[in-house]
Amino acid sequence: MALRSFLFAPGNHARRVEKALTLPADAVILDLEDAVAVSEKPATRELVVAAAAQPRHGSLYIRVNAHSTEWCYADLVAVVRPGVDGLILPKIETPDQLRAADWVMSNLEAERGLPVGGIDLVPIIETAQGIGNIAAIAGSGSRTKRMAFGAGDYTLDLGMVWSRDELELLPARAAVVNASRAAGIEPPFDTVWADLRDTEGFALSAKRAADLGFQGKMCIHPDQVAVTNAAFSPSPEQLAWALRVIGAFEEAEAKGLASIQLDGQFIDYPIVQRARQVAARGGAL
Numbered sequence: 001m002a003l004r005s006f007l008f009a010p011g012n013h014a015r016r017v018e019k020a021l022t023l024p025a026d027a028v029i030l031d032l033e034d035a036v037a038v039s040e041k042p043a044t045r046e047l048v049v050a051a052a053a054q055p056r057h058g059s060l061y062i063r064v065n066a067h068s069t070e071w072c073y074a075d076l077v078a079v080v081r082p083g084v085d086g087l088i089l090p091k092i093e094t095p096d097q098l099r100a101a102d103w104v105m106s107n108l109e110a111e112r113g114l115p116v117g118g119i120d121l122v123p124i125i126e127t128a129q130g131i132g133n134i135a136a137i138a139g140s141g142s143r144t145k146r147m148a149f150g151a152g153d154y155t156l157d158l159g160m161v162w163s164r165d166e167l168e169l170l171p172a173r174a175a176v177v178n179a180s181r182a183a184g185i186e187p188p189f190d191t192v193w194a195d196l197r198d199t200e201g202f203a204l205s206a207k208r209a210a211d212l213g214f215q216g217k218m219c220i221h222p223d224q225v226a227v228t229n230a231a232f233s234p235s236p237e238q239l240a241w242a243l244r245v246i247g248a249f250e251e252a253e254a255k256g257l258a259s260i261q262l263d264g265q266f267i268d269y270p271i272v273q274r275a276r277q278v279a280a281r282g283g284a285l
Contacts, residue, residue, distance in 0.1 A: 002026075002186075002187075002215045002216065002232065002281060003026045003027050003059070003146075003189065003215060003216050004026050004215065004216040004217070004228055004229050004231075004232035004233065005024075005025040005026050005027070005216055005217065005219055005224075005225045005228040005229050005232075006025065006026070006027045006028075006029050006061070006148075006189060006216060006217070006218045006219065007020050007023060007025035007027070007028050007029065007218075007219045007220075007222065007224075007225055008028075008029045008031055008035065008063075008192070008218065008219065008220050009028060009029070009030055009031065009035075010030075010031050010035035010036060011030040011031050011032050011035070011036055011044040011045075011047055011048040011051075011062070012035075012036050012037075012040050012043070012044040012047060013035075014047070017030060017047075017048075017051050018054070019222070020222070021051070021054055021055070021056040021057065021060070022056075022057060023057060023222050023225055024057055024058075024225060024226070024229065025057065025058050025219065025225045026058045026059065026216065026229070027058050027059040027060070027061055027085070027086075028056065028058060028059070028060055028061065029061045029062070029063050029088055029218070030048040030051055030060065030061070030062050030063070031062075031063045032044055032045065032048065032062060032063060032064050032065055032071070032075055032079075033063050033064065033065050033066070033090055041065070041071050042071075042074070045074070045075060045078035045079060046078070048062050048079060049078060049079055049081050049084075052081060052082070052083030052084050053083050059085040059086065060083065060084060060085050060086075061084075061085060061086040061087065061088050061120070061122070062075075062079045062084060062086075062087055062088065063087075063088035063089075063090060064076060064079065064087055064088070064089060064090075065090070066089070066090045066091040067089065067091070067092065067097040067100065067101065068091065072089075072101075073104065076101065076104050076105060076108065077104075077108065080104075080105050080108040080109060080112065080114070080119060081112070081114075082112075082114065084119055085119065085120060086119055086120030086121065086122060087101075087105070087119060087120070087121055087122070088122045088124060088148070089101055089121060089122065089123050089124065090123075090124045090126065090150065090153075091124065091126055091127060091130070091153065092123035092124065092125060092130055092137060093127055093129040093130045093133060094129075094133055094136070094137070095133065095136045095137050095139075095140035095141075095142075097123075098121070098123055098137060098140045098142045098144060099140055099141070099142050101121060101142075102121060102142040102143050102144075105119060105121065105143070106143075117143045119143075120143070120144075120145060120146075121142060121143050121144050122144065122145075122146055122147065122148055123137060123144060123147050123148070124147075124148045124149070124150045125137065125147055125148070125149055125150065125154075125172075125176055126149070126150030126151070126152070126153035126154045126157070127153060127154060127157045128154075128157050128158055131154070131172050131175055131176075134175050134176060134179040135179050135182065135183070137179070138179040138180055138182065138183035138185060139179075139182075139183040144185065145185055145186050146180070146185055146186040146187070146188055146189065146215070147176060147179075147180055147185070147188040148188055148189050148190070148191075148218065149169075149172060149173055149176045149188060149189075149190055149191050149214075150191050150192075150218075151166070151169055151172075151191035151192075152191070152192070152194065154169075154172060154191075155168070155169075162194070164195075164198070164201050166205060166208065169191075170212075173190070173209070173212050173214070174212060176188045177212055177213040177214060181213075186215060187213055187214055187215035188214055188215070189214055189215055189216040189217055189218060190205075190206075190209035190214040190216070190217040190218065191209075191217070191218060192217075192218045192219065192220045193205050193206075193217075193220075193224065194220070196220070196221050196223075199223070199227070202224055202227060203227050203231065205217075206227060206228050206231035206232070207231050209231075210231050210232050214232075215232065216228065216232050217231070217232070232281075233281060233282065234278045234279075234281055234282040238278055238282075239278065239279065239282040241275070241278075242275040242276070242278035242279040242282070243275075243279060244262065245262060245267055245271065245272060245275040246272060246275050246276060246279060248260060248262050248267070249267055249272045249275075
């Protein structure tokens with residue numbers, strides 16, 4: 001199942017965590033990194049583990065601190081626990097960083113009686129070095145099923161201006177999508193949108209990401225969840241088109257035809273496969 005919306009909540013803010021777990025986000029990310037002050041990072045580990053036992057709508061992920069920090073290892077030791085569906089590892093720049101985290105997680109899972117490899121590991125690609133090594137990271141052979149792109153740190157690293165139309169992000173976004181496909185892992189999920197007042201800009205950003213081949217987007221406010229879910233789901237018109245294409249082509253194929261015209265559009269196997277993807281995302285297949 002595609003994960004469309006990943007909603008962040010600061011791990012040390014109990015009310016926000018409790019609310020996030022009730023919202024219709026496909027996944028909630030409890031944060032140990034940027035949303036938590038340095039002085040509170042150790043104590044917050046226990047809080048996010050406790051939250052993993054609470055009822056929730058979707059999956060539960062925990063964003064640990066970056067591999068290069070003094071907190072990463074202790075974060076991993078603390079949060080590889082029952083009830084945690086996945087970990088988000090920020091600022092990944094080499095495949096070895098991903099493999100090292102995977103190795104630690106595997107040993108902890110075995111030690112604690114958990115299925116080895118059962119907890120997802122999602123790297124966020126958010127530096128020039130990460131984009132430069134994107135193919136190797138995607139093909140690292142680790143447990144990673146999907147990656148994420150982070151524009152905030154990426155534009156900071158390159159000295160870019162993060163503009164409203166986000167044209168400067170297109171090469172990096174395309175690289176992450178392409179590398180994911182080439183490595184045979186799931187489509188990635190896209191960066192957050194920082195300007196909470198600009199709801200129209202957020203909707204456009206989500207649509208751009210969906211059109212580029214991302215499967216979902218990270219959210220930093222509850223109001224962004226519904227917009228994200230809609231952007232990464234087929235519209236009723238798209239779903240109706242997909243079902244018409246599939247039905248017409250299957251009828252033609254039974255007669256020995258491999259291409260048809262439907263409403264003036266040329267339909268062959270790639271178009272039908274696209275229609276089946278749309279129908280599957282809409283729950284029609």
